[in-house]
Amino acid sequence: MNGILYLEDGTVYKGKGFGKKGTSVGELVFNTSITGYQEILTDPSYAGQIITMTYPLIGNYGVNSVENESSKIYAKGFVTKSIEQNPSNYMSEESLEKMLENMGIVGVCHVDTRSITKRIRNQGALKCVISNEDLSMEELEKIIKQEKLKEDWMKEVGTKQILHIPGTGPKIAVMDFGIKKNILNNLQYRNCDITVFPYSTSYEEIMNINPEGVLLSNGPGNPEAATEAVETVKKIIKKVPTFGICMGHQILALAVGGQTYKMKFGHRGGNHGVYDIKRDRAYITSQNHGYAVERKSIEQSGMEITHINLNDDTVEGMKHKELPVFSVQFHPEGAPGPTDSTYLFDKFIDQLKEDAKCQ
Template identity: 65%
Template structure:
């Protein structure tokens, strides 16, 4: 089966197809993780994106339900150099190809992923069409011109109802912008009493469960799409200890009056160096984001920058000067990636106590 990746500037990468037979339109990004393709594919933060893996061999340990971050794939497509047709792992339940077919996700392999990555690094993320239906170039051009990229992504990945997970520890309200399962798992390890709320929940709805703290989760898209709900988050910050992760970090900055901007190609991978200025220590972190907080915008908003990216100096963490409010741009729960910064969950629990 033929596979093709067609970029909006007319660039073509031809290879072979796998997964669902079809055609999708999305934002082309790359991830530098060597493992963890299961978690990456099921991470809600990848909604409406076509993921290119820089590591050349993908699928060699198959797929299993225990390693997934949600119950479905949110990405629009998957691009790899080569796939393993005969994965070997005692936990394997199905192959990557079978998984993508079941999840209705288009895949393309046997393309130059190194070239794709270099192009994104040079020119930035780009709209693309991924197809394995043997479409003509004219048909691909029509797709890319007529199918828009969806902008309101959070509503597609957030829970639609309140979910309660009992525990004997602190009561944590999780505002779900597209939370990864491993964030919830980390809270469970501390036996937290967890209530997961839809992204558009009001201050009164959240306070009705009498939480000890609030966690603003990760999620996809532009943080400014959350502007209508910032007044509720602003009230929460003044009342309760608050911990923001990834998109939650960006939303927290906006709620405090700061600003965010779209990065050229973002940070996506399990090997990003971050310096914790308060601990005077560097960490390797797991990241997945295309937006960042403008450090100048939060200087007079009561926030202090606590973490910076060692590659480009962007803001990776901040805390309030007086309130028990802090956030990080990376994923302290890892999955996939290191768990060196899991201490941040302990910090959150300490703030509630």
């Protein structure tokens, strides 16, 4: 079947369709990772987006039931240069195309992904219609004009009920804005007793379990749309040590009086250099975000910048000058990508122990 991308600026890319037969509208973004397409697709932070992979060969090692980062795909579409139909890997259980068919995701391949990436870099993330149905240009234009992109995906993609993962270590409350499985895996590896709370959970409900620490998870959308979560976090950070990751980092910034802004095309990939100021060391990190924290607003809000991006000098980490509160914009859990910065989970646990001694 034929495939097509119709961008809001009128640009059209024609190729071949794969995955589920259908039509979707989303924000067109690109990811520079060479491997990890399964983890990328199942990362809830991609909700509402159409993902273009810059690496040309995708699907070559298939997919399996182990490496999903959530139970479904929240992205609106998938774009590749080529798609492998006959994967070869000892863990492979089915092809990537079969996974997309089963999860209802539209795909388009055999398009110039380099050209798409350059267009996004020049003009910024663009609204896009992806289709592998036989639609006219007039129909595609009508669809893209009628569809409005959502900004509050973080309210929908997380758990809908409280989940408890028992452990013998520190009691951690997780605010779920679209958490990846490997974040929970890292807490479990450190024997944490974990309770995952839905987006709508109140401050009082969270504090009822007497958590020793709170983790603010990653998630999709505009952090400024998470108004209820920001108000809850304002109260939490005054009472409990807190660690924010990605969306959690942005919500924390808003909670202390800082500001966030939409980036031109964001950071998405497994090869982003970040400088840890205190350690005087650079790390290669996994990233997936389209918003960032405004530097001056943070420096005036009781926070200290701890990490910066080596490509564009954006804020990648911060900590409170007085409270046991810190966050990072990147993904220390990787999945996909390097795990060089998993030391941050150890830092969080050490902070809980230190806070307990002071009480």
